[in-house]
Structure formats: C-alpha cells, structure tokens
Amino acid sequence: MSFDVLWRYAPSLASGFGVTVFCWGAGGALGVVLGFLIALGFRAGAAPLRWALRVFVEVFRGTPFLMQLFLLYAGGPAIGLRLSATQAGILGLGVYSSSYFAEIFRAGFAAVPQGQVEAAMSVGMTRFDTLKRVILPSALVAALPPIVNTLIVLSKETVVLSIITVPELMYQAQTMAAETFTAFEAIFALAVFYWLLVEVVSRLGRRLELMATRFLSHEAL
Amino acid sequence: MRPSVILHSFGYFAQGALATVAVSLAAIAIGFAIGALVCMARLSRQALIVRLGAIYVSVFRGVPLLVQLLFIYYFLAKFGVDVPALAAAIGGLACSSAAFQSEILRGALNAVPRGQGEAAVALGFRSVDIWRRVLLPQALRISVPPLINEFILLLKASSLVSVVGIAELTRVSMNVASSTYRPLEAYVGGGLFYLAINLCLAGFGALAERRLSRAGVR
Amino acid sequence: MGAPVIEIRDVKKAFGAHAVLRGVDLDVAKSEVVCVIGPSGSGKSTLLRCVNFLESYDSGSIRIEGKLIGYEETQGGPRRPMSTRKLREMRREIGMVFQHFNLWPHMSALGNVAEPLERVRGLSAAEAGERGRAMLKRVGLADKAEAYPGRLSGGQQQRVAIARALAMQPRLMLFDEPTSALDPELVGEVLEVMRNLAGDGMTMLIVTHEMGFAAHVATRIAFIDGGRVIDVGEPRKVLHESREPRVRQFLQTYHDRNAF
Numbered sequence: 132m133s134f135d136v137l138w139r140y141a142p143s144l145a146s147g148f149g150v151t152v153f154c155w156g157a158g159g160a161l162g163v164v165l166g167f168l169i170a171l172g173f174r175a176g177a178a179p180l181r182w183a184l185r186v187f188v189e190v191f192r193g194t195p196f197l198m199q200l201f202l203l204y205a206g207g208p209a210i211g212l213r214l215s216a217t218q219a220g221i222l223g224l225g226v227y228s229s230s231y232f233a234e235i236f237r238a239g240f241a242a243v244p245q246g247q248v249e250a251a252m253s254v255g256m257t258r259f260d261t262l263k264r265v266i267l268p269s270a271l272v273a274a275l276p277p278i279v280n281t282l283i284v285l286s287k288e289t290v291v292l293s294i295i296t297v298p299e300l301m302y303q304a305q306t307m308a309a310e311t312f313t314a315f316e317a318i319f320a321l322a323v324f325y326w327l328l329v330e331v332v333s334r335l336g337r338r339l340e341l342m343a344t345r346f347l348s349h350e351a352l
Numbered sequence: 353m354r355p356s357v358i359l360h361s362f363g364y365f366a367q368g369a370l371a372t373v374a375v376s377l378a379a380i381a382i383g384f385a386i387g388a389l390v391c392m393a394r395l396s397r398q399a400l401i402v403r404l405g406a407i408y409v410s411v412f413r414g415v416p417l418l419v420q421l422l423f424i425y426y427f428l429a430k431f432g433v434d435v436p437a438l439a440a441a442i443g444g445l446a447c448s449s450a451a452f453q454s455e456i457l458r459g460a461l462n463a464v465p466r467g468q469g470e471a472a473v474a475l476g477f478r479s480v481d482i483w484r485r486v487l488l489p490q491a492l493r494i495s496v497p498p499l500i501n502e503f504i505l506l507l508k509a510s511s512l513v514s515v516v517g518i519a520e521l522t523r524v525s526m527n528v529a530s531s532t533y534r535p536l537e538a539y540v541g542g543g544l545f546y547l548a549i550n551l552c553l554a555g556f557g558a559l560a561e562r563r564l565s566r567a568g569v570r
Numbered sequence: 571m572g573a574p575v576i577e578i579r580d581v582k583k584a585f586g587a588h589a590v591l592r593g594v595d596l597d598v599a600k601s602e603v604v605c606v607i608g609p610s611g612s613g614k615s616t617l618l619r620c621v622n623f624l625e626s627y628d629s630g631s632i633r634i635e636g637k638l639i640g641y642e643e644t645q646g647g648p649r650r651p652m653s654t655r656k657l658r659e660m661r662r663e664i665g666m667v668f669q670h671f672n673l674w675p676h677m678s679a680l681g682n683v684a685e686p687l688e689r690v691r692g693l694s695a696a697e698a699g700e701r702g703r704a705m706l707k708r709v710g711l712a713d714k715a716e717a718y719p720g721r722l723s724g725g726q727q728q729r730v731a732i733a734r735a736l737a738m739q740p741r742l743m744l745f746d747e748p749t750s751a752l753d754p755e756l757v758g759e760v761l762e763v764m765r766n767l768a769g770d771g772m773t774m775l776i777v778t779h780e781m782g783f784a785a786h787v788a789t790r791i792a793f794i795d796g797g798r799v800i801d802v803g804e805p806r807k808v809l810h811e812s813r814e815p816r817v818r819q820f821l822q823t824y825h826d827r828n829a830f
Contacts, residue, residue: 193550194543195511197522206536287416294515315430318423322415329414471672474622475686476662489676
C-alpha cells in the first residue's frame with residue numbers, strides 16, 4: 132500500500148476515527164448513566180419494576196451486540212423508531228453497555244459493608260443522605276475498575292457499527308480498501324492501529340483508575 | 353408485531369441456532385488447546401518464550417474480533433490458500449478465545465494454594481508428578497466456571513462470523529428479515545433463540561458448579 | 571549416643587536485606603523431641619523449613635544423619651546447590667506436617683496418604699492402600715478413609731496430614747506449628763497423636779506455641795529470638811529456670827495464664 136493512498140484517504144480515516152471516538156464516548160456515557168439508574172431501580176424499586184429491569188438486563192446481556200444493532204436499526208421503524216445509522220450505533224452501544232454497567236453498580240452497592248449502613252441508620256441519617264454519603268462513595272470505588280475495563284471492551288465493540296454502515300474508522304478503512312484494492316494491507320494496518328490504541332487506553336485507564344480511586348476514597352473520608 | 357412470522361421460520365432459526373452452538377463448541381475446544389500452549393509459554397523459563405506468549409495474549413485480546421476475522425479472511429485470500437470460510441471463521445474465533453482462555457488457566461494455576469505444591473515437594477515428589485497429580489487437577493476444576501462464562505461470551509461473539517457468510521443464527525435472522533420484509537420479528541426471533549441457548553447453558557453451568565463442590569474441592 | 575539426626579551449625583539466612591537467621595546452632599538426637607518456641611518473627615518457622623530445604627539457607631550447615639542437605643559437600647571453595655534428585659531422595663526420609671495441613675482436596679483421606687507411597691516410594695496401588703489404611707488407623711481415622719478433606723474437621727485433616735507423612739516411614743519428622751490453625755477444642759486430638767508418636771521413639775522437631783505440650787512431651791526446648799537460639803535445655807530448665815531475660819519475658823504471659 133503506497134503512502135499516497137494513505138495520504139489521499141487521511142481525511143476520511145481521520146473522520147472515521149472521530150466518529151469512533153464520538154460513538155464510544157456517547158455510547159459509554161449513555162451506558163454508565165442508564166446502568167446506574169437501573170441499579171438504583173433494583174435497590175429502591177417496587178417488585179414489578181425490578182422484574183422488568185431484570186428482564187431488560189438479561190436480554191441485553193444474553194444476546195449478541197450485532198443482533199441488538201440490527202434490531203434497533205432495521206427493526207426500529209416497525210415500532211416507529213427511525214434512527215440514522217450513527218444514532219442507532221450510539222443507542223445500541225448505550226443500551227448494550229448499560230446492562231453490564233447495571234450489574235457492576237449492583238455489585239458495587241452490594242460490596243458496601245452492611246455495618247456502615249447500620250451505623251448511619253443508628254445515628255438517624257435519612258435514607259437519601261445514607262445513600263449519598265455512605266453507600267455511593269464506597270460503591271463507586273468498588274465499581275471503578277470494572278467500569279474502566281468495560282469501557283475498554285466497549286471501544287473494541289465500536290467496529291461492529293461498521294456493519295450497519297456507521298462511518299467509523301473500520302468502515303472508512305474498508306471503503307478505502309475496496310476502492311484501492313488494498314484489502315489486506317488496510318486490514319493489517321487497522322489491526323495494528325486498534326492493538327496500539329487498546330494498549331495505550333488500557334494503560335491510561337489503569338492510571339486514571341488509581342487517581343480516581345484515591346480521590347473517591349478521600350471524598351468518602 | 354406478528355409473532356406468527358417467527359413461528360413460520362422456526363425451522364430456519366433452529367438450524368441457525370444449531371450452527372451457532374456447533375461453531376462455538378469447535379472454537380472453544382480448539383481455543384483451549386491453543387490457550388493451554390500459550391499459558392505454558394507464559395510460564396516458561398525462557399524469557400523469549402514468555403514474551404511471545406504475552407504478545408499473543410495482548411494482540412488477540414486487543415484487536416477487535418471483527419478485525420481479526422476479516423484479517424484472516426483477507427490473509428488467506430491474498431496468499432491464495434483455499435480454506436473454506438467455515439474453517440477460517442472457527443479458526444479466528446479459536447485464536448481469539450485462546451488468548452482469554454490462557455489467562456483463565458494462568459489465573460487458575462495461581463489460585464491453587466501454594467501449600468499443596470509444597471506438601472508434594474516436602475514428600476519428595478518429582479516435578480512431573482506434582483503437576484500431573486496435584487496442580488493440574490486443581491487448576492482445571494477452578495477453571496470450569498470462568499470457562500463456562502467464556503463459552504457464553506464465545507456464543508455471542510460467534511454472531512460476527514455472519515459477515516463472512518456462515519449460516520449461523522445471526523445470518524439466518526438477516527435472511528428471514530430480508531425474505532419476509534419483517535426485520536423486527538426476524539431479529540426478535542433470533543434474539544429469543546440466543547436467549548434460549550443461554551438459558552440452557554446457565555442451567556448446565558449451575559449443574560457443573562454443584563457437581564464440582566460436591567467433589568470436596570471447597 | 572551416635573551422630574545427631576539433625577545437626578544445625580551456624581545457619582544464617584536473609585530475605586534481601588532482612589536477616590532472619592543469624593547463626594543458629596541446634597542438634598536433635600535420635601528419638602529426641604525438640605520443641606522450638608519463641609515470638610513471631612523470630613525465625614523459628616524459617617529454620618524448620620531450612621531443615622528439609624523448603625527454604626534455602628545462605629551459610630552454615632544442616633546435616634541429616636551426617637549428610638549435608640541442600641548443597642553438595644565441597645572441600646573449600648563456593649558451595650554448589652544439591653541436585654534435585656538427591657534433594658528429593660533426602661526429603662523422602664524427612665516427614666513434614668504443615669500449619670495449614672496442605673491436604674490435597676481432590677483426593678480422599680486414603681488417597682492423600684497413599685499417593686506419596688505410590689508416586690515416591692513406588693508401591694503398588696494395593697500395597698499403598700493397605701499401608702495407608704494402617705496409618706489412618708494409627709491416627710484414629712480408620713473410618714474416614716473415603717472422606718474428602720472438605721468434609722473433615724481441622725483436627726481430622728491434620729491427623730490425616732500426619733498419617734500421610736508417617737506412611738513414608740521417615741527417619742524424622744518436622745512439625746510447623748501443627749495446631750496453630752485449629753479451633754481450641756480440636757487441638758487435643760492432634761497433640762495426642764504427636765504424643766503417641768514421641769512415645770514410639772520418633773525423632774521430632776516441633777515449632778509450637780503449645781507450652782503445655784512442650785513442657786510434658788519435649789526432651790528439650792529451644793527458645794529462638796531474633797534469629798538465634800537464646801536458650802536451650804530440658805523443659806524445666808527453660809520454662810521455669812531460664813536466666814535469659816528475653817525468655818522470661820516471653821514466658822511471662824504463659825505463666826500468668828497457668829498454661830503449664
């Protein structure tokens with residue numbers, strides 16, 4: 132693959148990378164927020180709500196991400212949901228990851244020693260304050276490493292979006308490959324790029340984890 | 353939404369589901385063999401081999417699966433090797449799974465309490481017997497729950513081989529969607545079949561865990 | 571009297587910059603029961619583990635029935651580590667009982683006892699099974715032969731561990747705080763087995779906190795602190811008449827509780 136091929140396609144590849152990062156960021160944020168709300172729903176909700184949430188989580192953890200994307204993008208219109216590919220991609224990433232984040236938050240809540248909650252109740256703290264000042268800090272510290280891990284895994288899932296024609300990096304690379312007959316080189320470069328990206332993000336993630344954990348534990352104290 | 357559409361294509365879905373399970377079984381078995389080798393490499397005494405093992409794990413965990421699958425597909429095409437798409441797909445899934453399985457095995461070996469190996473050393477066991485009779489049986493038992501989890505993940509990952517044309521459950525769903533013009537029903541139907549497979553696996557996993565704890569490993 | 575079964579001379583060992591053993595001398599004669607006592611961090615467990623070379627020692631010598639363990643005998647010059655094969659052969663004759671039993675959970679009690687007999691002593695499955703059952707009987711667990719460790723109490727597990735070591739017919743036995751991990755009411759059954767062993771003439775080196783046991787069963791007691799033997803002698807002498815202030819200080823709490 133000659134260098135000027137890369138040069139010619141640099142803008143579209145860069146835009147593709149931008150779309151990847153955007154979808155990952157938006158989808159991840161959506162997933163974390165949704166997952167957190169679901170976990171709260173598990174804790175505080177009435178039985179029917181908890182049941183519905185459980186079904187939701189099991190469905191989205193038990194089916195492949197690609198199927199979920201197809202469902203949203205191709206099946207959406209049948210229930211009045213007309214999404215562009217990118218919108219479907221972000222929504223898909225958000226909903227898919229929320230099912231994992233919900234479990235992570237749930238485990239985080241469960242990891243808070245019951246004794247701490249009892250101590251708060253025995254001095255008469257309101258349920259809201261107990262949640263805010265006692266449960267959440269511990270729960271978030273416990274949840275942080277798996278959240279970081281899941282976000283890293285999610286970044287790899289963004290390539291699946293190319294199948295529903297979201298113009299992210301892989302899609303652009305494949306377009307370039309098809310137009311210039313350089314399929315092998317393009318995919319190889321893509322593999323190396325993602326490998327390096329995941330390595331770098333993993334290391335950064337670990338460092339961020341350490342910093343945030345220290346910050347959160349100070350907050351709790 | 354018309355559920356009758358799903359029922360109408362029940363046979364196709366079932367075939368796709370079977371193909372999904374078959375592909376995943378083949379991939380996890382081959383992946384186990386490769387993963388065991390990679391794990392041994394990481395425990396080797398030669399620094400170079402340890403490094404190679406670490407690189408394998410890093411590459412096959414870091415590169416997205418879809419990219420890996422397409423890479424194998426184009427790699428074989430470029431060098432004119434005529435391998436059926438199915439073999440390439442299973443091979444790709446296996447290589448990827450092997451990276452995760454080698455980490456599971458490594459973790460399991462670390463989880464075997466040190467004292468057990470020590471007792472064997474103190475009694476004068478040979479190295480090969482310590483591995484064969486004390487360490488490996490324990491490590492394999494410890495690996496079973498995470499390996500079952502890996503199998504569930506692999507089942508879901510197998511949906512990606514639909515892009516290289518393998519007629520597993522996702523591809524069948526796509527076919528049903530395009531032939532009936534009812535994508536919602538098609539993908540809900542496919543999803544239900546995936547959930548059904550998962551349910552069976554979850555039951556199997558619970559059974560396996562109960563049997564393992566009965567053998568007194570706790 | 572003959573050569574000591576265990577001869578420890580000026581043994582030193584450091585973990586990095588931290589010196590754990592600073593020149594230990596100790597002998598154990600045939601059929602002697604020597605109990606090693608001392609505060610935590612004194613190096614007593616490390617010393618015991620050096621005797622069968624589960625830990626290496628940096629300088630000095632440890633001889634089992636006159637033979638140097640861990641290193642080849644060399645006339646001057648730097649020492650070479652002993653070959654794995656020779657080390658294994660020596661270890662066959664040394665029995666060890668661990669604080670946390672270290673039974674193999676995927677084998678039954680009989681399985682645990684018979685396995686070394688088959689793998690290391692090369693007995694047939696039938697012979698190993700027979701000898702195994704005899705050993706389990708000796709420690710009072712004949713009826714638990716088919717039970718798995720997960721179903722046995724701590725005291726029973728430790729007795730199986732003793733049977734496992736004993737089945738190998740070792741020349742001597744090492745005990746690393748054998749009752750420290752047991753609930754108090756289970757300690758007695760293990761000490762009983764050890765007392766019987768001593769009565770049968772087994773050479774034993776025991777690291778323990780059980781002062782009562784040491785007082786009544788040991789032929790000698792050695793007090794170790796800071797990586798050195800501070801005092802050694804007959805139980806009465808060390809426990810009640812020691813002139814070493816550190817020994818008296820350590821034993822004060824036991825005296826206060828009328829432990830022996």
